[in-house]
Amino acid sequence: MDFHDIESYQHPIVFPPHMPPPIVHDGPMRVQINMDTYIRTKPIDEESCFDWWTYNGGSPGPIIRIRLGDVLEVHFTNNDQSGMQQNIDFHAVEGPGGGSSLLTVNQGQEKIAIFKPLRAGLFLYHCAMAPAPVHLAQGIKGAEGYNFPEHTDESIGLLADNLLAEPGDNIRIFFVNAGPNLVSSFHLIGGCWDRVWREADLISAPAQAIQTTLVPAGGCVVVDFQPHVPGTYTMVDHSLFRIEKGAVKFIHVKGDPLSRPDLYASGSGHGLENCEACKLHPK
Ligand SMILES: [Cu+2]
CATH class of the missing domain: 2.60.40.420 (Cupredoxins -  blue copper proteins)
Known part of the structure; x- marks a missing residue:
């Protein structure tokens, strides 16, 4: 034709x-x-x-x-x-x-x-x-x-440059490493990639429970994260010096981080504490 x-x-x-x-x-x-x-x-x-x-x-x-x-x-x-x-x-x-x-x-x-x-x-x-x-x-x-994976069509809340989600949402990220020279170690601080279509291979079944996935220069990855605990999660390249160059974004999951004591709780009665001017763990 x-x-x-x-x-x-x-x-x-x-x-x-x-x-x-x-x-x-x-x-x-x-x-x-x-x-x-x-x-x-x-x-x-x-x-x-x-x-x-x-x-x-x-x-x-x-x-x-x-x-x-x-x-x-x-x-x-x-x-x-x-x-x-x-x-x-x-x-x-x-x-x-x-x-x-x-x-x-x-x-x-x-x-x-x-x-x-x-x-x-x-x-x-x-x-x-x-x-x-x-x-x-x-x-x-x-x-x-x-041919994106199924269920790619649901909308997601955006808060400025960062993602806004609810506990239980499925957050899907399409990550491209344009390079041209360096690989990326794509990591989620506070969470884990529940599904990873490694190197954006959408034909094979996704890998599961991946803490950090390697994305080659000139390559891509598709990942899912389903948060259970409210709070702020941080997407980084685990070559962490790149945070200073701006390689950092946040996922804000609505709610009180201490509202899931079955998963995340203080044993000494203290609240959440983050270092001053922290680029990794903003409140
Ligand atoms: Cu050109």
């Missing part, structure tokens, strides 16, 4: 931590997404700004969510103000450059490429123009997912 004979729909532009809506179509579809790239200056703290090289203004770029059997039609325009060439290497695309050979665009140019992903999973996409480590470090990357 020719790609053009397949019914098409426009993929929405949705940035993490939000997720594109669940897929409702039955048969294969031609999923069209309009992507572009430009430089966007944004603050990274109170004092400094950074010139992000973005997809659609985001770093990371929009999440692409399709189903195996669909074809992906990417319309890619280079709106980069500096005149650089840019492209997209999709880790899920089989063929030279993961598609980047078809999507290398000059300033002001648009190219269209059509791909049929062959494997389920969560994948990185990124710009692969030389020098690729520089392009990645400048932020030009994103995530694509094919």
Whole structure:
């Protein structure tokens, strides 16, 4: 069947931590997404700004969510103000450059490429123009997912940059290590990953009860956590010096941490105590 004979729909532009809506179509579809790239200056703290090289203004770029059997039609325009060439290497695309050979665009140019992903999973996409480590470090990357696990569609409360949940919720995290150089030891302080689709292998059954999972540079993982005890949990790279570089996020589970004395209690009548200016265990 020719790609053009397949019914098409426009993929929405949705940035993490939000997720594109669940897929409702039955048969294969031609999923069209309009992507572009430009430089966007944004603050990274109170004092400094950074010139992000973005997809659609985001770093990371929009999440692409399709189903195996669909074809992906990417319309890619280079709106980069500096005149650089840019492209997209999709880790899920089989063929030279993961598609980047078809999507290398000059300033002001648009190219269209059509791909049929062959494997389920969560994948990185990124710009692969030389020098690729520089392009990645400048932020030009994103995530694509094919056949996410069941029950990926429930919404989750967001509190600023951090996750807000209730005891008993299933918290699912789609974690991408864009690299380009270092591996990540993804750990949850105060909890444990109940299910781990290691290296985002969504075809095999998930591993269970993993304290720290290794995510390679240019790789991903999908994890579930079902909290029982209220309180604040901290997602870190257990190479903990990276906390000082910002590699830390929190899951706030509503309620009193001492409301589950069957699981977590003081034997001496003391309350919770955290060190001053603690970046790991905020109240
Ligand atoms: Cu680039």
